[in-house]
Amino acid sequence: MSHYKHPGRKVCNQEGHHMKLSTTLILSTLTLAASAAFAADQPVIGLITKTETNPFFVKMKEGAQAEAKKAGAKLMTATGKKDGDTASQITALENMAAAGAKTILITSTGDAIIPTVKKVQAKGVQVIALDSPFDGADALFATDNYKAGVLIGQYAKAALGDKPAKIAMLDLFPGHPVGAQRHNGFMSGFGLKANDAKSNELSSTAETVCAGDTDGNQAKGQTAMENCLQKNPDINVVYTINEPAAAGAYNALKKAGKEKGVIIVSVDGGCQGVKDTAAGKIAATSQQYPLKMASMGVAAGVEYAKTGKKVSGYVDTGVTLIANKAVTGVDSKDTKVGLDLCWGNK
Template sequence: MKKVAFAFTALALAAGSTFAAEPVIGLITKTETNPFFVKMKEGAQAEAKKLGAKLMTAAGKKDGDTAAQITAIENMVTAGAKTILITASGDAIIPAVKKAQAKGVQVIALDSPFDGADALFATDNYKAGILIGQYAKAALGGKPAKIAMLDLFPGHPVGAQRHNGFMTGFGLKANDAKSNELSSTPETVCAADTDGNQAKGQTAMENCLQKDPAINVVYTINEPAAAGAYNALKKAGKEKDVIIVSVDGGCAGVADVGKGVIAATSQQYPLKMAAMGVAAGVEYAKGGKKAFGYVDTGVTLIAAKAVPGVESKDVKVGTELCWGDKK
């Protein structure tokens, strides 16, 4: 077994172990530190305990660390996992996925789609982008838009879907949900990659303000990037003049909506995604029935202030539902 920078949270089952009857399910996330993936792991652990499954977990050092994910796939197959749930960091994992499937392993994509997965349990990320685009457009109140796009990184399907969905919702010309290319128009005066990271989000926003100090709308790939953007705007004394919108709807992100850091966020439900994935893994292990196709796990727009023509829920509801704890 290869040595990697992360550790499994469960040991491989030995042949003849008294636990051999337990279904073995693997969960591979992009990172261990992003709150979204922390919540996903919690959901998987709770469902595995409930259903009597053995859960193994692994993660990359950062979003985009496909090498670590490939090693995790190989290690989990060796350890006896019959289903692997994965939030893919990129298409480089596909050959490893195919090898696992050839050995009878079911591979389910969570949150991030990739070609060849047996099933996908995820937010409709294009719709999530549309909702915050519609909100930002209405909140701007007819003023000319100068938009900063704080993205994930080039070529990632989730990043592209949220980006292009936002632009579509804002009423700008954009690529459709199937494209991995990021659209741009004259209104999008700055675009920068953040890796979904708060520190990089702050740096990206600082650079965008240097490029155009009159930016009045900021799209962010997720709430850590949004928090970083807000810090940059506050340092520049511009935090009250800019509408920040985002995607995730985590408990901390919803709290930031309540504080005025984020104007609106599209809430998704990672705990639900992971729990459904574990349940599908147990069903496959016990009866041989594979999951199939796309399952939409839902999205809700959470906003501190409602705007005309855009349906949203308030911070109280967002707090009650944050990331699936009570959904």
């Protein structure tokens, strides 16, 4: 009896079938093993920011993600609910260390994190401070905040000319080193008595006719400025800790019909702040670079994972004075440059 062979249908070779199946299984096993080995060798880096809505920290996260992708690292991220939320940062430090992070980058909300930082460091985790310094960090990648203050102080002094200074100081909140450094840098740049760059004590003189805390936000900046105008309606210079506080100060001045006669200076260099500078609401701002802070931090984390070599000390990530109008004797860039380098929505 003959066997009919259907056109196009192949007779199965049982031995060949098993050989192909075995080869496929072996290749799959090798692929899985290689993937597992890669995952084990892949550097794990954590990034903890203060909030997830502030454009400064959004840009920082973008920089970390881009550098991690470029370097083949795994990036874990976490954030506090608001500025000052140390509880969330402590939890994130513990969780990231437990998940295998060998380097954690953090914008500290306060010294309450230090015991947990020491705990994870004892397990071999490198902890790098971004933007905000704190005791015990292996390194700090940040703007020179004292210099940022000096630049806007010099600008305000030159822009004011020979007029007697009546200055409102709209600060962050007591005890924060970045706030103190910017404040004291401004004082020094303006030519007034100031504490040194590392001091956490705010300085004041006869020229500083009012001061208020803003927590770095617009609503509190407006309230602080309104209070200052009640104390002294002749204020002609306003130092602000950051651009949201500056926007609040401008709103208060405009409401009082005094916005055209007052020099507002600030620090940050976010896109909205640079736009406000271009519009004349802010006279000048010191621009900092959060993307650079984070990308350099991730690169340092990858290096530590590969070689065991930790980074140490302070790494200056740069600052540039962006001004609406240039003044004699003070080096600055225009707002076009500021918009090219800013962070946030353009």
